[in-house]
């Protein structure tokens with residue numbers, strides 16, 4: 510059956526439930542494993558609802574009594590109440606479940622709000638459709654002691670760039686870093702460390718050292734620094750996300766971004782932003798290490814995941830002399846999640862759903878890269894004897 514999609518625009522602008530009420534859509538569209546399912550919406554009450562049986566069929570879950578079995582966990586509803594349980598936890602909808610004949614009717618907010626928020630690894634709400642996500646790639650096996658350092662750019666006296674509407678980069682980076690940390694903590698075999706989890710300033714060159722300080726001897730991992738971009742003149746039409754790894758800048762634009770991000774050095778008491786010589790020295794030393802190649806592979810993974818999971822323009826993988834990446838002993842990237850100098854993108858970057866999508870894409874990239882990297886590391890000869 511072809512999807513009915515007339516409400517797509519409305520849904521992009523309004524919270525889900527309002528949009529449904531306003532658009533009087535008659536079907537919930539579910540996209541799963543390449544096929545589209547339409548679930549009829551009951552509009553007879555003051556709020557929209559769908560039958561549990563049809564919903565189960567569309568989502569591909571087994572209906573069990575007054576509930577669903579979702580990937581091994583049980584979701585239970587009950588007629589006449591807005592409360593339901595999932596994996597033993599109690600949740601509340603805004604409206605109660607009701608019965609219609611022999612059918613149990615579940616408020617639409619469960620499908621549009623609860624499912625994509627609470628089960629974001631399985632479901633995503635995009636362009637007016639509920640979309641099943643591809644199962645996450647292989648676990649980062651066989652190693653199980655990965656440490657991922659999440660670096661929220663700027664902080665404290667250093668606000669980072671300031672958006673057209675006054676948004677501070679440091680707040681956006683911290684919000685995304687927190688979401689990413691929560692998301693990664695659910696992955697087996699990965700431990701997460703944040704360079705900062707509040708509004709404080711950490712010296713740029715201290716940030717990668719977290720892995721040496723906190724990590725076990727020889728522990729492998731990744732370093733991800735999160736930033737938001739800006740054009741010198743605002744407002745500006747440029748939007749999109751880009752991913753950097755440490756090297757000499759190849760373009761004028763990359764050099765400008767690196768200069769702006771490195772300017773945080775001026776907030777550090779012993780920093781010396783006027784002198785880039787040490788940085789150049791370290792860079793020339795870096796060229797010979799395999800870390801550079803791994804960082805560029807990791808950057809590609811991050812860029813690919815952002816491109817497929819975000820609707821904002823993909824500006825690709827670039828390289829630049831970022832002070833925060835110098836001194837990292839593990840593959841390291843700096844992500845510019847979007848432009849605060851663009852009015853629309855600034856607004857988007859402030860929204861919880863966009864922040865969650867960015868965090869999801871970054872988490873998927875990290876898991877994907879570690880799975881791949883783990884195989885490579887493990888495939889090395891165990892002894893150098895041969």
Ligand SMILES: [Zn+2]
Pocket residue numbers: 662663669670678735736737770
């Ligand atoms: Zn920044």
